Amino acid sequence: MTDGDGTAAEDRDTGLESNVGQRFDRLPATAAERTVEGRASRREVLEYFEDRFGIPPETFDDYSFWEKGAGKIWIYAGEASSPVEIEAIGMTCLRTRQEHWKPTTDFVQRFGRHASECVIELDPEAARRFVAGEDQELEWDGDWGYLIAAHEIAGDLEPIGVGLYVHGELRSMVPKGRQREL
Known part of the structure; x- marks a missing residue:
């Protein structure tokens, strides 16, 4: 709810302002x-x-x-x-x-190397399938939910994207426009 010039109007029930969607x-x-x-x-x-x-x-x-x-x-x-x-x-x-809450692919690729929890390391075949946007059955003994999918490249574990792990399945959250067949 905004007033005529697009500024936030006060919410009557909470006393808090409403979000203005086109403003940072x-x-x-x-x-x-x-x-x-x-x-x-x-x-x-x-x-x-x-x-x-x-x-x-x-x-x-x-x-x-x-x-x-x-x-x-x-x-x-x-x-x-x-x-x-x-x-x-x-x-x-x-x-x-x-x-x-869901982290973005860009965030994970930039900051995921700082993560020490909820990082699933993928072997080359699983990483290839993940980047292609494929869901796959995988064993994971950690928490369900959003994970950082990572793969070893040149001796370092590199984050490649966000995955959603539920019921023994890793679902690739790689956006369609960024999926690649490798």
Whole structure:
């Protein structure tokens, strides 16, 4: 709900503002500083990355987090005034405002090497199938849900994308436009 000039109007029930979908707003530091109903806080985002993937919060000390739309979180290395009406700032990193938060492929490929949890290492054939967008039956003794799929390249474990693991199946979340037959 917005007024005539597109600024957020106050929600009558909560006293919080509504989200303005075409504008970037910096995430509040904590839930106590939240002014927009349903918006994640920086602390919640850092806790998610640490709890789910073991990525230390200090990894993001030089980054700010922004929301544009309903739950599309962006990460930006730099400073900008908030709010800001531009097309993009940094890169998308996380989808919130749904039952299970989902990291983006770009985020995983950039920051996934910092992860120590929920990383599934794929052998060459499984990695090939994953990049092609194929779902596959795999054994995994970790948590169900979104995982970082990784493959050893030149002696290092490199993140290749986001997978969803449920009922013994790894589902490739590689976007259709980025899937490749290798």
